[in-house]
Amino acid sequence: MKISAILAAAALAAGALLGAVQTSSAQAPRTWVSGVGDDVNPCSRTAPCKTFAGAISKTAAGGEINCIDHGAYGTVTITKSINLSCEGVTAGVLHSLSSGIIINAASTDVINLRGLDINGGTPSSPGLNGVRIVNAGKVNIDNCMIRNSLGANPYGYGVFVAPTTGKILVNINDSNISNNGTASTGGAIQVEPTGSGSVLMSISNTKIFANTMGVRGFANATTGSVEISISNSLIGGNTFHGVVAQSEQGSTKIMIDNTQIVGNLSHGIRSVDANSIIRVKNSMITGNLVGLLSANGGSLRTYGNNALNGNGTDGAFTGTVALQ
Numbered sequence: 001m002k003i004s005a006i007l008a009a010a011a012l013a014a015g016a017l018l019g020a021v022q023t024s025s026a027q028a029p030r031t032w033v034s035g036v037g038d039d040v041n042p043c044s045r046t047a048p049c050k051t052f053a054g055a056i057s058k059t060a061a062g063g064e065i066n067c068i069d070h071g072a073y074g075t076v077t078i079t080k081s082i083n084l085s086c087e088g089v090t091a092g093v094l095h096s097l098s099s100g101i102i103i104n105a106a107s108t109d110v111i112n113l114r115g116l117d118i119n120g121g122t123p124s125s126p127g128l129n130g131v132r133i134v135n136a137g138k139v140n141i142d143n144c145m146i147r148n149s150l151g152a153n154p155y156g157y158g159v160f161v162a163p164t165t166g167k168i169l170v171n172i173n174d175s176n177i178s179n180n181g182t183a184s185t186g187g188a189i190q191v192e193p194t195g196s197g198s199v200l201m202s203i204s205n206t207k208i209f210a211n212t213m214g215v216r217g218f219a220n221a222t223t224g225s226v227e228i229s230i231s232n233s234l235i236g237g238n239t240f241h242g243v244v245a246q247s248e249q250g251s252t253k254i255m256i257d258n259t260q261i262v263g264n265l266s267h268g269i270r271s272v273d274a275n276s277i278i279r280v281k282n283s284m285i286t287g288n289l290v291g292l293l294s295a296n297g298g299s300l301r302t303y304g305n306n307a308l309n310g311n312g313t314d315g316a317f318t319g320t321v322a323l324q
Helices: 002-025 052-056
Strands: 028-033 059-067 076-078 082-085 091-094 101-104 110-114 116-119 129-135 138-142 145-147 157-161 167-173 176-178 187-191 198-204 207-209 215-218 225-231 234-236 243-246 251-257 260-262 267-272 276-281 284-286 290-295 299-302
Touching (some): 028 052, 052 059, 052 076, 129 138, 145 157, 157 167, 157 176, 176 187, 187 198, 215 225, 215 251, 243 251, 260 267, 267 276, 267 299, 284 290, 290 299
Parallel strands (some): 028 059, 059 082, 082 110, 101 129, 116 145, 129 157, 138 167, 145 176, 157 187, 187 215, 198 225, 207 234, 225 251, 234 260, 251 276, 260 284
16 A cells, blocks of 8 residues: 555656646747647647747747748737747738737847738728837837728827836837828827836838828826937828927937938927927928927927928927037
C-alpha cells in the first residue's frame, strides 16, 4: 500500500512537472500565421495559426509574429511586448464594429506593427479605431495602411493615443492614413491623454490624406503634455483641419518640418490656447481654406523659410524662431 501510494504520488508529480514544461514551451519566440492556417495549430512555420489573436497567446513576450502569405488576420488586443511584422504580403486587419488593434500593455513594453493593412470596413458596419493605444512604453507603426475607421464619436480615428498616466512614445513612419472619421468627428491621428498622461510622438514619411481631421494634439484633460514632431510628410485633403494643437489644461507642442499642408477644407494649421505652440520649418502651406489660425493665445512660430500662400486666407504666424 505504501509503495503503491509513493509511486502514484511520484507519477502525479512528474505529470505536473511535464505539464508545466509543456505550458512554458508552448510560447515560442517566433510564430507564424497564414490565410489557410488554423488557430488550433502551434503557430509554427509548418503548422501556422489563422489569426493574430490565435498566435499571440502562443508567442513569448518580446517575440515576433510573421505572415506567411496574404490573409485576413483579424483584430487583436496586445498586452505585452510583441512584434507583428508582415511586410511583403497583404496582412489584413478588418475591424468592422470594433477597433483593429488595441494596445494596453505595461509601461516598459515595446510593440512594433509593421506591414499591416488595418481596414475599418464599410459605412454600414463601421470600424471604431484602427489602432487604439491605451498604455505601453513604446509603439512603432511602420509601413502600415490605416483606413476606413468610420465609427461615430468618440471613435473614428486611424490612430488614437489616450494614456491616463505615464508617458508613451509613439513612432509612425512610412505609413498611409486615409479616410478615417465621420462627416464631422474623428480623423487620422488623435493624441488625447487624460489624468496625468503624456505622449511623445514622431510622424515621418507618412501620408495623411482625406480624413475628417489630420493630426490633433489635444491636452484638454491632462496635467501632462503632448509633443509631436512631423517631418517629410503630406497632410492634405482633410474635411476640417490639417494640424491642430489644443491645450486647456496641459501643454501641446508640435514641430513641423519639410511637410506639405495642402488642400484642407478648413484650417491648414491651427493653434488654440496659451499652452499650445506649433513651430513650422521648411514647409508648404497652400490650398487650404485658411492657411494659419491662432485662437485663445495659441502660438504659431516660423523659422522664416516656409511657403505660405495660395490659401483662401493665408493667415499669419504669431512669431519667429531664428535658424541656428
